[in-house]
Amino acid sequence: MPHNRNPFELFLFTLVGPDVPKNWCGLKEMIGEMWFSQVFGQWGWLIALSIAIGVNVPIFVWARIKRHLTLFACLMAGFFGIAYWIIHPIFYVLLFAFFISSSILTNYRKKDKKDIQDKFEKGGERDTSQVLANGLGGFIFAVGYLLTFLLTTNIIISNAFIFAFIATIGTVNADTWGTEIGILSNDQPYWILNLSKKVDRGTSGGVSLKGTAASFIGALIVTLVALLIEIFWKSPVPDVSTWQIYLFIPLTSIFGFIGGIIDSMFGASIQGFFECTVCGKGTEKREHCGEPTKLLRGNEWFRNDHVNFSASFIVGILMFGVSCFAFLL
Numbered sequence: 001m002p003h004n005r006n007p008f009e010l011f012l013f014t015l016v017g018p019d020v021p022k023n024w025c026g027l028k029e030m031i032g033e034m035w036f037s038q039v040f041g042q043w044g045w046l047i048a049l050s051i052a053i054g055v056n057v058p059i060f061v062w063a064r065i066k067r068h069l070t071l072f073a074c075l076m077a078g079f080f081g082i083a084y085w086i087i088h089p090i091f092y093v094l095l096f097a098f099f100i101s102s103s104i105l106t107n108y109r110k111k112d113k114k115d116i117q118d119k120f121e122k123g124g125e126r127d128t129s130q131v132l133a134n135g136l137g138g139f140i141f142a143v144g145y146l147l148t149f150l151l152t153t154n155i156i157i158s159n160a161f162i163f164a165f166i167a168t169i170g171t172v173n174a175d176t177w178g179t180e181i182g183i184l185s186n187d188q189p190y191w192i193l194n195l196s197k198k199v200d201r202g203t204s205g206g207v208s209l210k211g212t213a214a215s216f217i218g219a220l221i222v223t224l225v226a227l228l229i230e231i232f233w234k235s236p237v238p239d240v241s242t243w244q245i246y247l248f249i250p251l252t253s254i255f256g257f258i259g260g261i262i263d264s265m266f267g268a269s270i271q272g273f274f275e276c277t278v279c280g281k282g283t284e285k286r287e288h289c290g291e292p293t294k295l296l297r298g299n300e301w302f303r304n305d306h307v308n309f310s311a312s313f314i315v316g317i318l319m320f321g322v323s324c325f326a327f328l329l
């Protein structure tokens, strides 16, 4: 590579790759390059699809019966699950780690959380927009991975999409862990925009030591699952030297943790926060005590789901950029 490229050209070079587009080949050849064809052979797609349906349908039926998800949220999560699995199992396993750990944490000491959850816009049952908020960012990176993997020979960029995905799921997991454990903390949380100020428990943008530690563990778990996949199945991050993988996968947990902090900051600033006109309590709800609430701060239309999506997507893009550049070193 010539040394006189400026950073912008370097970035474009990374995106497009040295010898792309890959010679266009038919659908059959592309399917032949996917992981399931490599593992199971000619009918791999059918086997992979059957496994995806066989594994996902019982899980989401269970999630519906247990009231973890509403019906449409179930269908949406099922679609993400099957699509992630077909694109690459690493995406699926990470989403699954998030889904399981957040379902368990939501149910953990559920009774103790009841009063505080009154502040939140939504309760324990996750709806479609919550599934989109937590899954859409990752889906964009997974599709990015698929397209660059199939249409270019640039492994740097398809790997960068994987790292971006890990950081995105790390962020949503950090947020869920931080929230579910943080609201159980007996200490009054500090306001993230001004740490000398204290706020009511359960306020978006309030941070506690316990919640922050839980948030880091949430991001770390996603990273550890990714590392385990990498150790036991070499294929997800192919053709890069070991030191880069062992540098970048841990880096994703730091990005996920930062994502959780960005999430809290958005929650404290741009997210709409309301006050009940009857009982005077602060809440994320548009309605309280049967009356419409009054906007206290933030944007009325910017809800918790928007916060989750934007924080996780921003962190994914940052992680993507960092891994693109660093792989050129």
Ligand SMILES: [Zn+2]
Pocket (backbone or CB within 6 Å): 276, 277, 278, 279, 280, 281, 288, 289
């Ligand atoms: Zn009220």
